[in-house]
Every structure is written in C-alpha cells, then in structure tokens.
Amino acid sequence: MFLDHGNPTMSLARFLPFAALALVAAPLQAQPVRPFSLAALKAAQAAGKPVLVDAFAPWCPTCRAQAPTIDKLATDPAYKDLQILRLDYDNQTAEKKVLGISKQSTLITYKGNREVGRVLGITDPVQIRTFAASALR
CATH class of the missing domain: 3.40.30.10 (Glutaredoxin)
Structure with missing residues (x-):
C-alpha cells in the first residue's frame, strides 16, 4: 500500500501522515520503574x-x-x-x-x-x- 517502487519519495510522503498520527495518538506513559x-x-x-x-x-x-x-x-x-x-x-x-x-x-x-x-x-x-x-x- 505504501510502497511505490517507482518513486520512493512518494511512498514516504504517503506514509508520513500515518506516522505522525500514531505519534500524536500514543498515550503519555509514566517513567518505568x-x-x-x-x-x-x-x-x-x-x-x-x-x-x-x-x-x-x-x-x-x-x-x-x-x-x-x-x-x-x-x-x-x-x-x-x-x-x-x-x-x-x-x-x-x-x-x-x-x-x-x-x-x-x-x-x-x-x-x-x-x-x-x-x-x-x-x-x-x-x-x-x-x-x-x-x-x-
């Protein structure tokens, strides 16, 4: 889905919004013991x-x-x-x-x-x- 062998930049451009969303949606965690x-x-x-x-x-x-x-x-x-x-x-x-x-x-x-x-x-x-x-x- 994200792979575009002809244009690697386009693959990355399609993936970045999903990666950013995952970072924003990740809950803040406490420090480990x-x-x-x-x-x-x-x-x-x-x-x-x-x-x-x-x-x-x-x-x-x-x-x-x-x-x-x-x-x-x-x-x-x-x-x-x-x-x-x-x-x-x-x-x-x-x-x-x-x-x-x-x-x-x-x-x-x-x-x-x-x-x-x-x-x-x-x-x-x-x-x-x-x-x-x-x-x-």
Whole structure:
C-alpha cells in the first residue's frame, strides 16, 4: 500500500501522515520503574520531580504483593510524572541507612527535596495508588 517502487519519495510522503498520527495518538506513559541509586534520587529531587521509592526484597511476600501495583503505575498516564525507584533491600545497605529504611516493603514519596509520605507494608492497590499520588499533588 505504501510502497511505490517507482518513486520512493512518494511512498514516504504517503506514509508520513500515518506516522505522525500514531505519534500524536500514543498515550503519555509514566517513567518505568528504575533501580534505586542516590544519584537518581538526587537528580529527580533537583529537578523538582515527584518520586516513589520502593524498598523491595524478592523473598518478601508483602513486597511481591506490592510490586504489580507499583509496576502498573509505571504505565499509567495519570502517574506519568512520577519517578519510581526500586531499592534493592538486601544489597543497598548504605542507601537504606541514608533513607532511614529499616524494613522491606517500605514506600517513601518525595516532592522535590521534601519527603511527603512513608508507609510500611500496604498491599491494597487503591491505598498504594493513593499514596503514590500524594507526591503528585
């Protein structure tokens, strides 16, 4: 349909409106869940971005219950501005200390440099979404 072997420019000209439409119609997506680092947190804070830190341990049943909801936030356009950083609870000991995290399944929200919330062990998707949204207000 788009191929015109005799005139490659014409093929491209026919395709461009469809490509532009696809770009405009694509929904805005949230940022993917990224591995936690102090540098990533500081960069997001310096930019005034809202941040959700997830202290995750793969052996923790509460963390595993939280993860699907947090992962869905990363694809929800309503949370497109939220930076989600997943801290490796077992291996990021120094980072846990800096953030004052003493238990896995801790969630922390930041609005710029200011911590706006901290919860432990919530697994209800509505509560997690509401908590994450606190950084966006």
